[in-house]
Amino acid sequence: MPAPGQYLLAQAASEADSPLPVPVYLAAPTRNGFYAAAPLPVAWTPGTSLGLKGPLGKGFRLPPAARxxxxxxxxxxxxxxxxxxxxxxxxxxxxxxxxxxxxxxxxxxxxxxxxxxxxxxxxxxxxxxxxxxxxxxxxxxxxxxxxxxxxxxxxxxxxxxxxxxxxxxxxxxxxxxxxxxxxxxxxxxxxxxxxxxxxxxxxxx
Ligand code: FES
Structure with a gap:
């Protein structure tokens, strides 16, 4: 589960030969996972199986005192x-x-x-x-x-x-x-x- 601003590198199982994975960012958490921020590859349709690596990178740090x-x-x-x-x-x-x-x-x-x-x-x-x-x-x-x-x-x-x-x-x-x-x-x-x-x-x- 990436924190806000972090990412997962994702690759569709059907595109395993593609050299370039796609970064996937958090948009909002859900009970069992998260919604990814747009845009995502159009070839990814519901049911597409993805290999995920991460979380990677440094995300936002919301100060606890911020109001x-x-x-x-x-x-x-x-x-x-x-x-x-x-x-x-x-x-x-x-x-x-x-x-x-x-x-x-x-x-x-x-x-x-x-x-x-x-x-x-x-x-x-x-x-x-x-x-x-x-x-x-x-x-x-x-x-x-x-x-x-x-x-x-x-x-x-x-x-x-x-x-x-x-x-x-x-x-x-x-x-x-x-x-x-x-x-x-x-x-x-x-x-x-x-x-x-x-x-x-x-x-x-
Ligand atoms: S993505 Fe390759 S060094 Fe950053």
Whole structure:
């Protein structure tokens, strides 16, 4: 069972010859397992048998004292940050979500906010979990008002870097390399969740 932000490497039994397993992330726990965050391969239909390896990587660490949690996703689906919902509710935290699209079934207690309110939401939050595709890190972190908002969050925010992780760190393939303040890190095992302070936020001046 992966924790929020961690992953399992999955391969369909019928695709055992395929060299690339697929990372599967938690969206929400169930009684006997978990719902996986979208997207999943279209070839996987109900009844497909999967080989699973993991959990792998470092996930989100929700501070026990957090009471106002901002979830923000620049990915196609916010499922990976929504995986924190249950833990947030367990500790009585309010949750706000900023995302491109919102899947059905999100509890009414989650406040859905438009992207334009990010600066306000960043001032309100006492913890933030972000999901950003690796290819967009530079442009997202450099654009205002996003960079100003994230600077407010720096120090109490974590960011999931979305990238492919074909070997899960087992073969050191380097496909998942991420530039950080501490040099090149591997999203597959040093992440995919990093403290926002590790990821450079350009200064305005
Ligand atoms: S996925 Fe191969 S080193 Fe990270």
């Amino acid at each position: 106002r949690v901002l979830l923000a996703s620049w990915s196609g689906s916010p499922g990976r940050v929504l995986a924190l919902l249950e833990a947030c509710h367990r500790q009585g935290a309010e949750v706000a979500l900023v995302a491109e699209s919102t899947p059905a079934g999100i509890p009414l207690s989650v406040e859905i906010l438009p992207r334009a309110t990010l600066p306000e939401a960043a001032r309100w939050a006492d913890y933030a979990a972000l999901d950003i595709p690796r290819e967009q890190i530079e442009s997202i972190l450099a654009s205002q008002p996003v960079s100003d908002s994230l600077r407010l969050l720096s120090g109490y925010a974590q960011v999931f870097i979305e990238t492919s992780v074909p070997c899960g760190g087992l073969a050191e393939c380097g496909v998942c390399a991420v530039g950080t303040r501490n040099g090149i890190r591997l999203a597959c095992k040093d992440g995919p969740v990093f403290d926002l302070t590790e990821i450079s936020i350009p200064d305005r001046h």
